[in-house]
Amino acid sequence: MSFVRKGERYFRMESDLTLESSLWVENKRYRAVLTGWHFRWTELDKKNRDKRTISVPVSEVVGVEEGRVEILPQKSVEDTDKDFTVFYVKRCSNGGSHGLLWRLGRTQFSCLSRVLRDQWTKHLKAALKTHSPLRPKRLLVFINPFGGKKKGREIYHSLVSPLFELAGISSHVIVTERANQARDHLLKKDLTGFNGVVCVGGDGMFSEILHGLIGRTQQEAGLCEDDPTVTLQPCPLHIGIIPAGSTDCVCFATVGVIDPVTSALHIIIGDSQPLDVCSVHQTSALVRYSVSLLGYGFYGDVLAESEKHRWMGPLRYDYSGTVVYLSNRSYAGVVQYLPADPVLSSPRDRTRCLAGCSVCSRSTERLFPNSSDSGSLYSSYHSQYNNDSEGEWVSVEGRFRCVSLTCMSSSNPRSPLGLSPSAHLADGTGDLILVWDTHPLGFLKFLYRHTSSQDQFDLPFVEVHRVKAVRFSLPPDKEEDSFAEREGQSNDEERGYTDTASRNGSQQHLAEKGAAREPTKRQKTANSFLCGVCCSKAPAVSVWNCDGEILPSTEILSRVHGQLVRLYARGIEDGAAVQDYREESDKRERSCYGTSLN
Numbered sequence: 001m002s003f004v005r006k007g008e009r010y011f012r013m014e015s016d017l018t019l020e021s022s023l024w025v026e027n028k029r030y031r032a033v034l035t036g037w038h039f040r041w042t043e044l045d046k047k048n049r050d051k052r053t054i055s056v057p058v059s060e061v062v063g064v065e066e067g068r069v070e071i072l073p074q075k076s077v078e079d080t081d082k083d084f085t086v087f088y089v090k091r092c093s094n095g096g097s098h099g100l101l102w103r104l105g106r107t108q109f110s111c112l113s114r115v116l117r118d119q120w121t122k123h124l125k126a127a128l129k130t131h132s133p134l135r136p137k138r139l140l141v142f143i144n145p146f147g148g149k150k151k152g153r154e155i156y157h158s159l160v161s162p163l164f165e166l167a168g169i170s171s172h173v174i175v176t177e178r179a180n181q182a183r184d185h186l187l188k189k190d191l192t193g194f195n196g197v198v199c200v201g202g203d204g205m206f207s208e209i210l211h212g213l214i215g216r217t218q219q220e221a222g223l224c225e226d227d228p229t230v231t232l233q234p235c236p237l238h239i240g241i242i243p244a245g246s247t248d249c250v251c252f253a254t255v256g257v258i259d260p261v262t263s264a265l266h267i268i269i270g271d272s273q274p275l276d277v278c279s280v281h282q283t284s285a286l287v288r289y290s291v292s293l294l295g296y297g298f299y300g301d302v303l304a305e306s307e308k309h310r311w312m313g314p315l316r317y318d319y320s321g322t323v324v325y326l327s328n329r330s331y332a333g334v335v336q337y338l339p340a341d342p343v344l345s346s347p348r349d350r351t352r353c354l355a356g357c358s359v360c361s362r363s364t365e366r367l368f369p370n371s372s373d374s375g376s377l378y379s380s381y382h383s384q385y386n387n388d389s390e391g392e393w394v395s396v397e398g399r400f401r402c403v404s405l406t407c408m409s410s411s412n413p414r415s416p417l418g419l420s421p422s423a424h425l426a427d428g429t430g431d432l433i434l435v436w437d438t439h440p441l442g443f444l445k446f447l448y449r450h451t452s453s454q455d456q457f458d459l460p461f462v463e464v465h466r467v468k469a470v471r472f473s474l475p476p477d478k479e480e481d482s483f484a485e486r487e488g489q490s491n492d493e494e495r496g497y498t499d500t501a502s503r504n505g506s507q508q509h510l511a512e513k514g515a516a517r518e519p520t521k522r523q524k525t526a527n528s529f530l531c532g533v534c535c536s537k538a539p540a541v542s543v544w545n546c547d548g549e550i551l552p553s554t555e556i557l558s559r560v561h562g563q564l565v566r567l568y569a570r571g572i573e574d575g576a577a578v579q580d581y582r583e584e585s586d587k588r589e590r591s592c593y594g595t596s597l598n
């Protein structure tokens with residue numbers, strides 16, 4: 001069907017979602033086209049040979065309003081009957097660092113007639129409904145007023161809430177008054193009508209939401225979370241994170257930047273990123289869930305120390321990290337792990353899990369094979385453990401600086417590539433990092449490499465394994481206090497290797513790992529200096545840091561549950577690949593909406 005009005009031709013094609021006409025932006029004429037998936041407008045100025053097109057995927061349109069509308073600093077509407085305003089996601093450079101900042105782009109269009117204006121707004125709104133099935137309509141929002149720099153409330157009300165309103169999202173906001181309030185609410189209260197849960201806070205707040213939603217889902221499915229062999233039911237509600245904490249590791253590792261406006265826009269457009277989760281058990285009881293760091297030794301000690309200095313805010317980790325580093329501890333332990341299929345990927349393959357990751361997509365098919373829409377949360381969930389042959393457990397024993405398990409890269413501002421740079425968000429595996437006892441400067445080198453792109457695994461006292469499950473126990477013959485003997489250790493002891501007995505036969509690469517680590521004279525001097533600094537007796541047993549919480553148990557079993565939850569995110573965007581398609585619009589419209597509160 002086509003219409004002609006005042007020399008202006010516009011038409012509707014077969015689909016109700018397709019429309020084309022001239023439109024004006026700031027007195028310049030454009031040819032605008034809405035096709036199935038994109039809204040594009042191209043300048044029609046004959047003098048301008050370089051006809052640039054701005055193209056916005058319909059899925060990234062935030063809202064369409066009649067009239068000339070602004071929303072920041074305050075909403076204002078000039079109700080003209082031939083104009084409409086489109087708000088959409090606009091990418092901004094992030095000063096060269098990885099991940100892209102998203103801002104609210106806005107273009108005000110003028111039409112020749114009110115009829116045409118109404119056609120455009122109707123079609124754009126219909127296209128939005130069709131192409132963004134996961135856009136939330138109603139959200140439950142928890143704000144931790146005390147997280148990070150204590151700006152949670154301010155961040156939500158000034159940066160996030162106006163965007164939700166623009167996108168037509170209604171939210172029920174709860175400012176928490178105590179720890180675990182959000183978790184308890186999710187476990188017990190009526191959640192009917194909500195599409196997702198948003199936390200405004202840090203990793204601790206995210207963890208509350210994670211526990212509440214996983215627990216609630218298993219309760220409703222009649223599954224026992226305590227049983228480590230049970231295949232847990234994926235959570236039906238999405239989780240959104242508005243970063244306002246101290247580390248914000250989960251946000252950084254799934255979005256690529258710590259920025260409330262970027263995260264709010266991912267929530268609004270209904271992005272969906274599945275995430276692996278580790279369950280942690282002691283004997284036959286669930287202790288906690290973890291996504292970013294299950295760490296014994298150094299990271300456990302840093303957390304325990306940092307709890308004494310909460311008043312320092314985010315700085316407490318650097319302070320405690322230094323104190324713990326200087327205390328120069330290592331711990332005896334037996335680590336057993338169930339390797340993942342090495343054909344699928346490896347923690348040292350130097351790939352990165354980015355938006356649209358093919359390793360994660362293939363894992364979706366593997367984890368949910370009977371689902372027509374691989375990844376559907378509801379249809380026949382395949383047992384990840386019971387139907388597979390589990391494989392052989394591998395066992396190692398010795399002294400460790402730290403033992404860490406992470407389901408994802410755990411990149412964060414302090415460590416932009418993270419604890420395991422090639423780990424995947426949703427591949428159903430975790431990376432186990434074993435740092436054997438070594439001299440203090442070696443360990444410092446390991447830590448320092450987290451701050452750059454140098455490979456922290458390319459050190460003789462470090463191993464990394466892609467795993468499906470991990471067990472940790474204390475050695476039967478553990479000495480009560482080994483700290484005093486450190487100065488007199490032999491080279492083997494210094495590396496942490498004892499006469500390891502592999503429980504299931506498969507011995508680790510002691511020969512490779514043990515090679516070429518004779519400490520130099522300089523290192524020996526440094527050791528003496530550092531051991532002089534730390535003069536108190538160190539405990540023989542460390543604690544587990546589970547995503548920033550200290551676990552009450554030392555001997556644990558942890559299993560990875562592939563894609564157990566979904567976040568309103570899409571993984572880290574590869575700046576180079578994404579920037580080009582919006583480059584033209586960036587050149588044209590330099591203004592960005594939204595600022596961060598730092």
Ligand SMILES: CCCCCCCCCCCCC/C=C/[C@@H](O)[C@H](CO)NC(=O)CCCCCCCCCCCCCCC
Nearest residue numbers: 203247249292293317321322325410415447448450547548
């Ligand atoms: C020499 C520079 C070394 C820099 C080393 C950077 C390594 C950073 C690795 C961070 C990994 C974070 C993983 C995420 C964990 C979250 O689920 C959890 C909850 O928010 N955060 C923490 O437990 C918080 C854990 C925070 C750990 C901070 C460790 C800081 C170490 C500083 C060591 C200084 C040595 C100085 C020697 C003179």
Ligand SMILES: Nc1ncnc2c1ncn2[C@@H]1O[C@H](COP(=O)(O)OP(=O)(O)OP(=O)(O)O)[C@@H](O)[C@H]1O
Nearest residue numbers: 147148176177178201202203204205245246247248
């Ligand atoms: N109203 C409250 N009062 C006290 N504690 C709270 C409240 N609301 C939430 N909490 C708890 O505060 C802890 C820390 O919160 P959050 O994660 O938001 O900030 P953070 O510790 O600064 O950041 P990060 O976890 O990223 O290091 C969480 O474990 C959460 O359970």
Ligand SMILES: [Ca+2]
Nearest residue numbers: 276407424429
């Ligand atoms: Ca993973």
